[in-house]
Structure formats: structure tokens, C-alpha cells
Amino acid sequence: MNESTPIASTAISAECAIRTEGVGWIADFLLLTKARLSMLVVVTTFVGFVMAGGMALPWPVMFYTLIGTGLVAGAAGALNQVIEVHVDRLMGRTRGRPLPSGRMTRMTGFFLGCSMAALGLTILAETTTLVAAYLAAATLLIYLAFYTPMKRRTSLCVTVGAISGAIPPVIGWTAANGSLGLGAWVLFGILFAWQMPHFLALAWVYREQYSQAGFVMLTRSDTRGLWAAFQSLLYTFALAAITFIPYFAGKAGLGYLIGAIVCNLPMVLCAILFMKSRSVRSARTLFIASILYLPVQLGLMMLLIKG
DSSP: OOTTSTGGGGGHHHHHTSOSTTOOHHHHHHHHTTHHHHHHHHHHHHHHHHHTTGGGSOHHHHHHHHHHHHHHHHHHHHHHHHHTHHHHTTSTTTTTSHHHHTSSOHHHHHHHHHHHHHHHHHHHHHHSOHHHHHHHHHHHHIIIIIIHHHTTTOTTHHHHHHHHHHSHHHHHHHHHHSSOOHHHHHHHHHHHHHHHHHHHHHHHHTHHHHHHHTOOOSOTTOTTSHHHHHHHHHHHHHHHHHHHHHHHTTSBOHHHHHHHHHHHHHHHHHHHHHHHHOOHHHHHHHHHHHHHHHHHHHHHHHHHBOO
């Protein structure tokens, strides 16, 4: 749930667009909590909630689910920046953030992060289900205690980050009905598999900046990008296969299957192109394709899959 996790890389370009000159406290707060990334987390949580039949529940339940999850996501972003403030100063795309730039103190960031985490988890536990609250806590723990320190040690951090990034729709699902079902596992699988090509493509584009900051986002020996491209292709195929599960499980009709095939085809083609050329251009193309893919695929699932 941070800017370096696969799912979070969606927010990188947008974050860079915010100028450091003259930004106000509100803008700094949005940067600290990675508001755009947190919104993506909220959206995927909403998908899980709706697919679990949550729309039949009183609307306050959905409201509290989204608010609680959003607060925990924002807390993750803030606490990550508190931990990595010195590293953020080393990269051009992050040194303008409020902590490394000195516009906000680490103590302030720590206080805001802890307060948001406590409030978000309390809201989930008191107004939805304990399962949802436990999952949100697990997401925060995985991200801060495992993923964050792993970034400077091993490229396996990408996989660990993908796990934390895939939990939000399951939070939404369990907040609606309190238990896991096939749909929850499918959503987890889709978000996990999607993050791998999404982030690996971006990591290849920014490999020099990551290396300069000491982040091991790619295998050190993969100087030609062959392993990154191969993994991207492998996970793209896995992603497509997972999206077909609802049809073969009898939860969706032929219309959904056709839509899923059409939706996955551009992703597969872009992953093949990245594997073939391993250029910055092909990596960017795959990254952009992944951004367009996710809302279309999730929207298709909400519309055409039976609860």
C-alpha cells in the first residue's frame, strides 16, 4: 500500500505532477497519505463489498468500510514515508514530498500515521466485522514490517508487496458478509497477479533511480530485463486465467467470458511486446495498459458476476 508496491505505482505519475513550490498543508497531507493510492485501495475495497452482496446492507456499513480502509491505507503511506525519509531524499520523484523536503517533521508524520491507523481499525472492528479489521491490520503489518525493509535487501519484496496490495477487496468482501468465499479469493488473485506486470514494468523504467536509492526492486543480475519481462508475461497469463474462474465455476455467463477475453487480450499482447524488446517504451506501454485494464475488469465483474 505504498508508492513502491506494485498496486501503488499507479499513483507515481500523478504524484509527480504536484509541485513542491507553494503547496499548502492540505496538499502535503494528501502527499503524505498518498491520497490517490488510498483512493485506489478504497475503490478495490468497494468492489469486494459490492460483489459480496453488500449493496443489500444499510448504506452506513459500506460507508464505514470505505472510510476505515481508506484511513488504514493513508496510515500505511504516512508511516512508510516516516521510515524511508532518508531514502526518499535520494530519488528525484520523491525528494519533493513533505518529509524529505522538510515541510513536515517526522514526528508529525508518525503521529498522523498512527492516529489514522488506530481510527481506521477501530471503525472497521466496531461497525463492520472483526475479520475485516484483522485483514486491514494484517495488510498494514505486512507492508510496514516485511515489505518496507525488504525493499533494500531482495527483489522478493515485490511479491510481498503484492500480497498486501491484494487484500483490500477481501476486506470489502468480509466487511459485507463476515466470511471468505470463492469471489473473495478470485479478487485477491486478480489484484495479486495484476500488480506484478504493473509494477515490474515500472520498475524497469525507473531501475536507475531505484538502484541509486538502494532499492532492490529487480534481480541484480537481470541487467537486460529478461527476468522482469518473463515474470510480467507469466503473471499476465495467470491473471487472465484467474479472471476466467467465475465463468467455469458457474458464477458468470458467456457474456462475462467474452468480456474477460477482450479485456485480457491487450494486456497479454503488451506483456509479449515487453518480453520481446525489453525497452523503456514497451515497459511504459505495459504499465499504461495495466492502468486501463483494472477498472474495466473489475467493472465487468461487478456487472456480470452473480454474487
